Amino acid sequence: MYVILDIETTGGKYNEEGITEIAIHRFNGHEVVDKFISLINPEKEIQPFVVKLTGINNNMLRNAPKFHEVAKRIVEITQDAVLVAHNAQFDYRILRTEFKRLGYNFERETLCTVELSKKLIPDQESYSLGKLVRSLGIPVTDRHRANGDALATVKLFKLLLSKDVDKTIIKTVVRGATLGELSQRQLDIVDELPSETGVYYMHDRDGEIILLGKSSNIKKRVNQHFTGRGDKARKIQKETKSVTYERTGNELIALLKENEEIFRNKPKYNSHKKKRLFSYAVYKVITEEGYIALKAGKINDTDKKISTFSSIISAKNFLHKINAEFSLCDKINGLSEAKNNCGNYEDGKCFGACINKEQISEYNLRVEKAILKYSLENKNIVIIDKGRELGERSGILIKNGIYTGLGFFDLNHQINNIHILESVITPVKGNDNTNHIIETYLRKKRVLKIIELEE
Secondary structure (H helix, E strand, C coil): CEEEEEEEECCCCCCCCCEEEEEEEEECCCCEEEEEEEECECCCCCCHHHHHHHCCCHHHHCCCCEHHHHHHHHHHHHCCCEEEECCHHHHHHHHHHHHHHCCCCCCCCEEEHHHHHHHHCCCCCCCCHHHHHHHCCCCCCCCCCHHHHHHHHHHHHHHHHHHCCCCHHHHHHHHHHCCCCCCCCHHHHHHCCCCCCEEEEEECCCCCEEEEEEECCHHHHHHHHHHCCCHHHHHHHHHCCEEEEEECCCHHHHHHHHHHHHHHHCCCCCCCCCCCCCCEEEEEEECCCCCEEEEEEECCCCCEEEEEECCHHHHHHHHHHHHHHHCCCCCCCCCCCCCCCCHHHHCCCCCCHHHCCCCHHHHHHHHHHHHHHHCCCCCCEEEEEECCCCCCEEEEEEECCEEEEEEEECCHHHHHCHHHHHHHCEECCCCHHHHHHHHHHHHHCCCCEEEECCC
16 A cells, blocks of 8 residues: 655655645555655744745635644544655655654655656656656646645556566565465455456465466456465465455456567466467468468568468468458359369459469459558557546557557657657557457457557
């Protein structure tokens, strides 16, 4: 659990500042579950430059509660949580100073979104909150007011969690929360999980990920791990001390994150050997007559792959599908062994390429249209689908036919602006396996839309 906060102060000498406004959002890694927002009477004058910056003046605070009146609420909402802020050292120092004046020792673990941003979003022009969120397309209102800045930090932190493919943040937090044995039963863990699509992470007592996976129902899948039989299942059950998760909003994002994070984290109970996810492909070859033929066969490094498949049956089923959709020839594409014309010619579904009757240019144009629709070859696109919550969208970036990353977006201009898009996207080095995952998914399921990017 995290508490994301922002504090406005009177300004003045070091450790003599007073709090004028505070906003705290209790965040479970997915959504805000509680919040506290209040003006504070600092019982001292506000520096003029601060009044100009924040718009908060002494008259506004005359009837506001004093810090000791809200201190209990602050302790309660931050209990058992990691304090997150942009320049966390400042906000944490201010809070500790105020509590020290009351004779209370306020201690919390902290995370700084400035430091996290430098690590996970490198090469930004500036890491000040205003300039950073603007460069990432994150909306911010009431800049230099506690709640406006806190809300922007919530959205920034969600982006940072998404970009943290090594799970450094989660593992650090889990490690601090599970120093001893968990007293609750494992099924109590399951009760806290959502019945949603995403990726789940099973941690040992040191916070290390020992197993991760994707599921369209996280709660059900983790429950299966806890009730499974066999040596491996019993080891997982014994060693798992906590389970975290990341909602993805759709299955394609979950598939890609699972593939990437198994490779990066190498959990002990996942199979993470380097291997191809496919054994067959549909290739593009040219016949002696000049027709483009699409042939299904085992993987080889000589012919040009159009799309990949896990079995020869699925490859041939794909050819049957596009032959029907684009009036292509079964004989040319290796699905018919007829000596003369293929059977589809007699039914009017083939225009005679099998007997050299159809013009080569016309036939090849339809083949290229089929390739364009079903292959990622040379494409520069963003695949848009559902996000993790209402009003959010996910985006998968393909550049020059290769998967290069994914991200989540609140605003349309984040998707259409390539510079903002590449800042928000979590970069990934795509390969044949990731392309296989994406193409297989797109052949079977619909997405909201696909946007072509201008080169």
